[in-house]
Amino acid sequence: MAISPDHINQLTDHLFRREAGKMVAVLTKIFGAENLETAEDVVQDTLLHAMQSWTDKGIPDNPSAWLFRVAKNKAIDIIRRNKHSVQFDFTDDESHSHSFGYTLDATMDHLWQEAPVKDDMLRMMFACCHPGVSEENQVTIILKTLCGFSTAEIAKAFLTSEDTISKRLYRTKEFFRDNRIKLEIPSIADLEHRTAAVLNAIYLLFNEGYNSTHSEDLIRKDVMEEAMLLCKLLTENVYTQTPSTFALMALMCFHASRTESRLSTAGEIILLSEQDRGKWDRQLIAFGNAYMERAAFGNTISRYHLEAAIAYEHCIAESYAQTNWRKILEYYDWLCETAPSAITELNRAVVVMLVHGPSAALVELEQIKDRKKLASFYLYNSLLGELHARLDDLVQAKQYFETAIAQTQSETEKRILRNKISKL
């Protein structure tokens, strides 16, 4: 039965994106990270092949298995053709067995089972978050390889040119090649800080989805979902299921629970005080809480624990007025001590405003050490505007709001700031 290209396209959006990440991870494990390009080409070929075949013959019963089988056969062809090529280094034991004809098929079959695929995705994440790759490039290569985003989609998500994204990807792949990066779980001695780097990249990825200041769409649900899926992988693996991992997962669940209430149907921002709490996803909040229970061991409170605890206080408050701001401030005090950053101090000042009033918050803002760095940040000037408005210094307030408007690229943000000016 022939199927309309539209229907196939709908399927590609979901299935292809998800399966592409898995296939790239497995193939990169097979070929080595220095041949990431080859892995991506095989996946691209496989998806094209599927588009043609499925349009003609209909979608197979198990589309994922179909994709994996085609990708696996293409991989076997490449290995047979390159048995003696210097491009492929099969020197580590597991890869070495690929070059033997008679074990090749069996080895290959095993690699595409569910558990090894998950392990390969995890290894791929460690490679992407190698300390030699900048944070910006880490997030970019994760979106490209593991989340199946096209260069154009990533460029849109970061409001930058495809050219810039291509350069970032090129640099990372070059780093993999030059340093012969293998897909592996780091040694025990390195595991803690390497896992922390992966968590940080997931956190950045989630934040990009949660509030896409770089994108036309303020909230990118797809990016948030990808971050959560990747973190879920880490919570399922014995090597990476640290308290921080569970806490990060909880933090993302709590924040994601509010997604539906944060924008109006017209796409305008609805501030926390105005949000319809009935729209908050209770199931996600319960999931977050369950992850938090699992995060509660050991003797270290990470920044993710504290940020999750803050998000949780919002989730359980029955109304904005009933929010336990004092408890939140306590968590912020800890956060500023354990993971000091100007951005955290800035957010803390908002809570100080609600607990101790605008004058106290102004004093706190002036005490932020790195506040020069904040001067070009729209939220800093928005808060200054808010504080001066509450102190009835309307001229100053307007100035700060106008500065903030010039500093954000998001039209939605600009509109809510203009709205604040008009209410002065």
Added chain:
Amino acid sequence: MKDYLFLFRGGPQYVPSSQAGEPISANWKAWMEDLMQKGHLPQGQRLVGGGTGAVLKGRKAAQLTDGPFAEGKEIVAGYLVIKATDLDQAISLAKGCPIFEHDDVSTEIREIAS
């Protein structure tokens, strides 16, 4: 003599359910409050860093795995500080512990920095 920390993992443990609609009870808050009240370094003691500890596993196991994070899955059941001349002596002391009567338990051994 050095101080060694035994961290016992395993035994009966609470597995959180995540059914929707269940009332939320945030047991984790007690854990956080507790740590926050105690201050930054709960015992004022640091552990000697990466790769210098050992993990002993129960039952099937006289097997020994290096390092602190092999058993991330389990919840720490309790801890004990003992004095020993070196890691080897600490390991032999730990092996006598009755916790190894049970399946799926492990003990992590870490030196406390002096």
